[in-house]
Amino acid sequence: MSEALLEVADLNAWYGESHVLHGIDFTVDEGELVTLLGRNGAGKTTTLKAIMGMVGRRSGRIAFAGAELIALPSDRIARLGVGYCPEERGIFAALDVEENLMLPPAVRPGGMSVEEIYTIFPNLAERRRSPGTKLSGGEQQMLAIGRILRTGARLLLLDEPTEGLAPVIVRQIGAVLRTLKAKGFTILLVEQNFRFAATVADRHYVVQNGCVVDMIANSDLGIRSDRLHEYLGV
Amino acid sequence: MFSFLHVAMPPLPLFLAQLLVGLINGGFYAILSLGLAIIFGLLNIINFAHGALYMLGAFCAWFLLSWLGISYWAALLIAPVAVGLVGMAIERLFLRRIARLDHLYGLLLTFGLALVIDGVFRQLYGSSGMPYSIPAELQGATDLGFMFLPNYRAWVIVASFAVCAVTWFVIERTRIGALLRAATENPELVRAFGINVPRLVTLTYGAGAALAAFAGVLAAPIYQVSPLMGVNIITVVFAVVVIGGMGSILGAVISGFALGVIEGMTKVFWPEASTTVIFVIMALVLLVKPAGLFGRAG
Ligand SMILES: Nc1ncnc2c1ncn2[C@@H]1O[C@H](COP(=O)(O)OP(=O)(O)OP(=O)(O)O)[C@@H](O)[C@H]1O
Numbered sequence: 001m002s003e004a005l006l007e008v009a010d011l012n013a014w015y016g017e018s019h020v021l022h023g024i025d026f027t028v029d030e031g032e033l034v035t036l037l038g039r040n041g042a043g044k045t046t047t048l049k050a051i052m053g054m055v056g057r058r059s060g061r062i063a064f065a066g067a068e069l070i071a072l073p074s075d076r077i078a079r080l081g082v083g084y085c086p087e088e089r090g091i092f093a094a095l096d097v098e099e100n101l102m103l104p105p106a107v108r109p110g111g112m113s114v115e116e117i118y119t120i121f122p123n124l125a126e127r128r129r130s131p132g133t134k135l136s137g138g139e140q141q142m143l144a145i146g147r148i149l150r151t152g153a154r155l156l157l158l159d160e161p162t163e164g165l166a167p168v169i170v171r172q173i174g175a176v177l178r179t180l181k182a183k184g185f186t187i188l189l190v191e192q193n194f195r196f197a198a199t200v201a202d203r204h205y206v207v208q209n210g211c212v213v214d215m216i217a218n219s220d221l222g223i224r225s226d227r228l229h230e231y232l233g234v
Numbered sequence: 235m236f237s238f239l240h241v242a243m244p245p246l247p248l249f250l251a252q253l254l255v256g257l258i259n260g261g262f263y264a265i266l267s268l269g270l271a272i273i274f275g276l277l278n279i280i281n282f283a284h285g286a287l288y289m290l291g292a293f294c295a296w297f298l299l300s301w302l303g304i305s306y307w308a309a310l311l312i313a314p315v316a317v318g319l320v321g322m323a324i325e326r327l328f329l330r331r332i333a334r335l336d337h338l339y340g341l342l343l344t345f346g347l348a349l350v351i352d353g354v355f356r357q358l359y360g361s362s363g364m365p366y367s368i369p370a371e372l373q374g375a376t377d378l379g380f381m382f383l384p385n386y387r388a389w390v391i392v393a394s395f396a397v398c399a400v401t402w403f404v405i406e407r408t409r410i411g412a413l414l415r416a417a418t419e420n421p422e423l424v425r426a427f428g429i430n431v432p433r434l435v436t437l438t439y440g441a442g443a444a445l446a447a448f449a450g451v452l453a454a455p456i457y458q459v460s461p462l463m464g465v466n467i468i469t470v471v472f473a474v475v476v477i478g479g480m481g482s483i484l485g486a487v488i489s490g491f492a493l494g495v496i497e498g499m500t501k502v503f504w505p506e507a508s509t510t511v512i513f514v515i516m517a518l519v520l521l522v523k524p525a526g527l528f529g530r531a532g
Pocket residue numbers: 015018020038039040041042043044045046047087192
């Protein structure tokens with residue numbers, strides 16, 4: 001059948017009574033970097049949370065590496081090899097940098113070593129004994145990405161890693177994403193900043209009102225930029 | 235002048251004896267409020283059953299000795315494990331069902347559990363209390379020159395300090411402690427990293443129960459083993475927790491010992507006030523710093 005590492009079909013999700021995702025469909029192939037683009041409130045974060053099992057109720061199909069995730073609790077999903085970097089970064093204030101980095105347990109062999117992570121993010125090494133939330137926004141973002149690289153996860157779900165960061169930090173994160181892709185990670189990236197997305201991604205899905213409304217290959221982004229501007233309202 | 239001072243200052247032995255009593259009570263307050271703080275942090279439950287678990291620890295030691303001839307020292311290990319298992323069962327059977335509801339439900343549920351446990355023991359054993367003798371190794375007293383220090387009381391102070399220190403170390407310096415701190419902040423995210431948080435919650439409640447039972451065994455030879463012992467201590471412990479700040483580990487330990495000593499000192503200087511002083515301090519702290527001395531607001 002398909003080669004996709006992640007295949008999401010007819011994904012619906014609810015927060016309490018409110019029905020937020022209305023049948024999301026997309027796939028991510030092994031080694032690909034795919035983005036979900038869309039306006040505020042379109043349902044991008046909810047899609048990642050629904051894949052992780054972090055919404056109240058969900059239905060549909062989420063096939064990952066041969067396993068069906070729809071009925072699994074989030075700890076089991078993580079143990080299958082999915083790493084999650086939340087939009088709000090989720091750095092723990094009561095833990096120092098190294099404790100934050102070491103918190104997610106290794107779920108599969110083949111994760112990066114702490115030294116490798118410190119090589120990619122030298123700032124973190126210098127500040128390993130600082131409380132996690134004393135870092136700058138950019139450093140916290142790097143910590144949030146760094147801590148899911150150790151675990152052996154092969155699919156990374158990254159929710160707006162560039163949000164609110166200075167251009168120089170955004171370029172650093174872009175370089176990191178290209179490094180991770182070269183190392184073989186499969187990445188599902190949520191972005192609002194499509195100019196940034198275009199520098200790292202293979203394909204883009206456009207999310208609108210809880211549905212995927214279009215798919216654009218990165219190479220077509222130029223000729224279809226008018227459509228994209230319309231989708232994103234920029 | 236001198237004679238006035240002589241009247242105002244109590245004799246040294248009385249002062250030291252009350253300091254000792256204060257440190258001992260402070261040790262119990264510290265261990266119990268430590269358990270309450272850990273449970274509150276992760277489960278968001280104000281565990282009113284804590285006094286009952288403490289009482290169960292003392293009864294467990296008493297059963298072990300009088301039915302099976304098992305010594306105090308073994309009871310110090312067995313009772314916390316046994317009561318810890320009871321605590322884990324309580325969490326799985328009851329507390330888990332209300333985990334998503336407001337604080338208040340947990341408070342009411344644990345309050346109800348405490349009433350049931352206390353009631354059953356009062357029905358079976360009355361309220362007079364049963365003696366539990368000091369283990370042979372710790373009988374007698376040591377002459378410090380200026381006073382006689384009962385060996386068992388010295389042991390209680392050392393043991394409660396040690397238990398608080400070990401608990402602090404586990405929480406602040408180990409991997410399991412890091413998981414606990416992280417899950418206290420954001421349980422959903424910790425779970426999304428692959429940690430079985432429901433199991434961590436069960437273990438944490440069990441550990442809090444085990445701490446309470448350890449205090450109960452330590453207390454058995456000092457107070458009597460009585461169905462009322464939990465009720466008697468828990469009101470003060472809640473005041474201690476409010477003063478220290480709900481959920482602060484270090485705050486629980488420091489305010490436990492400090493308030494025990496303050497209570498003891500009040501007995502020396504103004505005996506009539508000794509039972510109320512902690513509540514007066516609680517009221518003052520609530521007025522000035524509602525989140526408690528060591529608590530974080532919000
Ligand atoms: N916890 C929640 N409870 C109820 N509704 C929610 C919750 N979180 C999000 N929503 C709603 O679900 C919809 C989708 O939100 P979501 O956070 O997935 O959007 P998003 O595409 O990530 O937006 P943004 O770009 O602003 O991050 C929005 O209408 C939002 O108001």
